[in-house]
Amino acid sequence: MLILPLAAGTLLAVMFLQWWERRLLGWWQDRQGPNRVGWFGVLQGVADGIKFITKDDWLPPFGDRVLFVLAPVIVAGSMLLVLGVIPFAPEVYVADLNIALLWFLAMSSLAVYGVLLGGFASNNKYALLGSLRAAAQMVTYEVFMGLSIMGVVIHAGSFSLVDIVEAQQDLWFIVPQFLGFVIFFIAGLAESHRLPFDLPEAEHELTAGFHTEYSGMKFVLLMCGEYVAVIVTSCLLVLLFFGGWLVPDFLDFLPPIVWFGAKVLVFIHIFVLLRAAIPRPRYDQLMSLGWKILLPLTLVNLLVTGFFVLWEF
Amino acid sequence: MDLALFWIPAVVALVSTGFVITRKNASHALIYLVVSLLSVAVIFFVLGAPFAAALEVVIYAGAIVVLFLFVVMMLNLGKTSVMRESRWMRPGMWIGPAVLVSILLITMVYVISGMPDASVTRGEVVGPKTVGIQLFQPYLLAVELAGFLLLAALIGAYHLGRRYLEQRREP
Numbered sequence: 254m255l256i257l258p259l260a261a262g263t264l265l266a267v268m269f270l271q272w273w274e275r276r277l278l279g280w281w282q283d284r285q286g287p288n289r290v291g292w293f294g295v296l297q298g299v300a301d302g303i304k305f306i307t308k309d310d311w312l313p314p315f316g317d318r319v320l321f322v323l324a325p326v327i328v329a330g331s332m333l334l335v336l337g338v339i340p341f342a343p344e345v346y347v348a349d350l351n352i353a354l355l356w357f358l359a360m361s362s363l364a365v366y367g368v369l370l371g372g373f374a375s376n377n378k379y380a381l382l383g384s385l386r387a388a389a390q391m392v393t394y395e396v397f398m399g400l401s402i403m404g405v406v407i408h409a410g411s412f413s414l415v416d417i418v419e420a421q422q423d424l425w426f427i428v429p430q431f432l433g434f435v436i437f438f439i440a441g442l443a444e445s446h447r448l449p450f451d452l453p454e455a456e457h458e459l460t461a462g463f464h465t466e467y468s469g470m471k472f473v474l475l476m477c478g479e480y481v482a483v484i485v486t487s488c489l490l491v492l493l494f495f496g497g498w499l500v501p502d503f504l505d506f507l508p509p510i511v512w513f514g515a516k517v518l519v520f521i522h523i524f525v526l527l528r529a530a531i532p533r534p535r536y537d538q539l540m541s542l543g544w545k546i547l548l549p550l551t552l553v554n555l556l557v558t559g560f561f562v563l564w565e566f
Numbered sequence: 567m568d569l570a571l572f573w574i575p576a577v578v579a580l581v582s583t584g585f586v587i588t589r590k591n592a593s594h595a596l597i598y599l600v601v602s603l604l605s606v607a608v609i610f611f612v613l614g615a616p617f618a619a620a621l622e623v624v625i626y627a628g629a630i631v632v633l634f635l636f637v638v639m640m641l642n643l644g645k646t647s648v649m650r651e652s653r654w655m656r657p658g659m660w661i662g663p664a665v666l667v668s669i670l671l672i673t674m675v676y677v678i679s680g681m682p683d684a685s686v687t688r689g690e691v692v693g694p695k696t697v698g699i700q701l702f703q704p705y706l707l708a709v710e711l712a713g714f715l716l717l718a719a720l721i722g723a724y725h726l727g728r729r730y731l732e733q734r735r736e737p
Contacts, residue, residue: 320593351693355620362628366600369632373593373639381639388636392629399624412694 255347259336267480268298274525281529308469313375316466320374325471328367328478331360335485340415342498342510353414354406357489358399361444365391367478368446368453372463383462386536387453390443393543397551398440404433404558405493418497425496429561432554434494436547441490443539445482447524449531452539487520575608590651592638596631603627617694 272287272294279286288294312318338353340346350356365388372384406412408429409420417426427434443450454462464475491497495516498509534542582601589595603626610619701709 317593320597323597350616351691352616352620355617355624355694359620359623359628362624362632365628365632366597366635369635369639370593370597373635385636385639388632388639392632395628 255345256337259347260333263333263336263481263484264477266484267477268302269295270480270484270521271301271476272297274528277522277525278529281526302473305469305473310469310471313377313466316376317374320370321466322471324367324371324374325467325474325478326367327370328364329474329481331364331367332478332481332485335360336481336488338414339485339488339492340418340497341513342508343415345510346415349413349415352412354402354412354417357485358395361398361482362391362395364444364478364482365395367475368463371467371475372453375463375466377466379459379461380463380465383453383459383465387446387463390446390450390452390539393540394440394443397436397543397548398444400548400551400555401433401436401440402493403555404430407555407558407562414492414497418492418499421496421499425494425499427494430494430554430558432550433558434490436551436554437493438490439547441486442524442527443543445479445486447479447483448528449533450539451533452536483521483524484517487517487524490520491516571612572609575605575612578602579605579609588655590648590655592647592651593635596635596638599634600627600631603631614691617692617697 275297276286276288276294286294287297290296290300312321335357337347338350338356340349368387368391369384372380372382372387375381405417405426408426409417411417411420420426446453451462453459454464459465464472467475491513498513500509500512504512579602582598582605585598586595586602589598603622607619607622607627610616610622
């Protein structure tokens with residue numbers, strides 16, 4: 254029932270999100286941003302959409318055509334599929350899987366293929382370098398993205414997102430799992446390969462990285478995948494660490510879905526702010542941060558969490 | 567309905583595995599391998615093992631085959647390797663493997679048909695908790711041994727990588 258409105262709503266949200274992001278970036282960087290189409294430029298997304306749809310649908314004759322077309326579909330499709338297991342309010346979800354968290358991890362690991370194949374099929378040196386970086390970066394950060402949320406799973410005793418939210422009635426998991434939150438946030442940022450972790454498409458070094466050869470609607474699908482990844486990661490941060498739709502009793506004059514949306518919006522804004530605020534690290538710095546600092550921290554976090562949970566029994 | 571849910575992914579798995587063997591382009595073969603693994607995951611899910619299905623996607627399709635594809639991309643196999651593959655795919659090459667595989671197939675059909683009850687599952691869903699309890703009670707020794715093996719592999723990989731770094735520093 255909810256699937257079609259959810260997919261359509263997300264794509265509309267992506268359209269407005271990219272306009273809103275550009276406006277915010279403009280505001281923070283002391284310039285205007287897109288402000289011409291419609292009221293304060295709200296309809297910029299529509300104008301961009303028309304432009305992209307009417308563009309020539311170009312396939313690079315020197316590349317691998319089948320994989321080239323397949324790659325953007327994998328990127329956007331895998332991220333849209335994650336939305337199916339996200340509960341927006343009690344009883345408002347497409348499916349309450351008992352492995353919802355693993356479903357998210359599985360889909361985000363399939364998203365790697367889109368980026369990898371996109372760069373490989375382009376048969377272009379910059380695209381290949383970009384997708385090699387993307388593969389290494391995403392496989393690395395996936396390892397402790399999965400491990401960092403296991404602390405939450407230990408506390409809640411379930412992989413189901415509905416159960417995890419309901420386990421936070423008394424205390425949001427941000428308090429006992431602060432380290433897990435920080436690591437999951439960094440890993441989520443790296444998984445969605447946005448600034449400051451956009452090394453796969455670093456425009457100063459690699460033209461546009463893995464999507465150098467993409468244009469028109471295929472480029473839009475890649476961008477959609479990126480923005481949906483931001484929305485999905487924000488939703489999961491709220492569900493796992495900030496109590497989902499739950500709020501303290503004196504605040505429940507608004508329906509739960511509004512509170513959930515408000516919390517998600519806060520995180521989306523933090524993602525945009527990080528893009529404006531932090532410079533891009535070097536590639537080897539990114540990898541050594543992952544393997545030498547974040548992975549050991551995650552394991553220590555898991556060990557300490559397990560110790561305390563067993564202590565209480 | 568349930569039978570269709572089993573047979574469709576089963577056929578997809580068989581066909582895509584066939585393509586894994588016969589494709590001459592290594593990257594296309596790997597994509598078919600991913601499709602094959604995903605359809606096996608669907609079969610696991612239908613048989614009532616959602617946890618095994620999720621792990622199949624996360625670990626095999628999401629991590630191991632990504633690394634295969636990574637290596638294939640680094641080697642940048644061009645037209646020469648496709649031509650070499652097609653030379654290896656002579657009809658005569660199929661006889662030996664076909665004989666061996668048919669022996670295996672006959673054995674397996676014999677074993678399965680000898681079972682008192684042909685159905686593998688009892689229709690119950692095996693959740694993550696059940697898997698965890700099984701792993702850390704009856705199969706604890708196997709888990710520990712796998713842990714040893716992985717640790718040894720980790721240390722070995724670290725050792726090889728470190729020697730390479732030291733050699734590079736010398737000049």
